[in-house]
Ligand code: HEC
């Protein structure tokens with residue numbers, strides 16, 4: 264009894280390990296229709312995280328053209344990508360790490376707000392200065408390293424660019 268229980272546990276553990284290393288879609292089995300977004304993320308994890316971690320990507324925000332240039336430059340640096348993977352990765356990056364409006368506060372958002380989650384979380388929220396003030400308070404409670412000088416700059420940036428949708 265004990266042994267089969269332990270075996271079951273370790274099989275599960277291995278499955279989890281495989282899912283973490285290779286991405287869950289592989290476990291789902293070949294032949295299934297893997298959504299493009301998941302394919303893009305898998306290509307990113309396989310091709311872009313071997314020389315450095317994903318941090319240099321997290322702190323970049325650019326459109327599809329910008330990402331196409333970055334990918335081309337990284338291929339020159341030695342990144343391995345199949346030709347058909349390039350547009351999938353480009354489109355994924357343009358969506359998950361798309362451009363942010365320019366202005367004071369942008370660099371802080373890129374450097375600080377990507378430390379615990381991606382910018383999709385930030386983009387999805389549309390609210391006024393008061394709402395953003397509450398969010399930033401919550402982020403400070405989570406441990407966001409926002410300095411006293413940076414806080415009002417970020418607040419203004421978010422309220423100006425991610426205000427309520429009219
Ligand atoms: C063969 C190694 C290698 C692979 C694979 C690789 N990179 Fe890089 N990357 C580098 C090096 C070297 C640098 C510059 C030094 C640094 O910042 O660590 C860099 C820097 C970057 C930067 C910072 C901007 C810059 O130009 O300095 C970005 C963004 C980036 N890589 C994206 C990617 C993406 C996207 C992929 C996958 C397509 C990728 N990298 C795969 C080696 C690699």
Ligand code: HEC
Nearest residue numbers: 372375376378379380384385388398402405406407408417
């Ligand atoms: C220290 C980690 C950390 C940092 C840094 C951080 N956040 Fe968060 N953020 C979180 C956590 C954890 C959640 C999820 C909270 C929850 O779901 O209750 C979150 C959620 C959010 C949400 C969604 C809130 C909601 O109600 O769904 C927004 C918007 C957000 N963060 C914005 C930001 C901005 C803007 C910054 C940069 C100033 C930032 N975060 C930096 C940890 C962080």
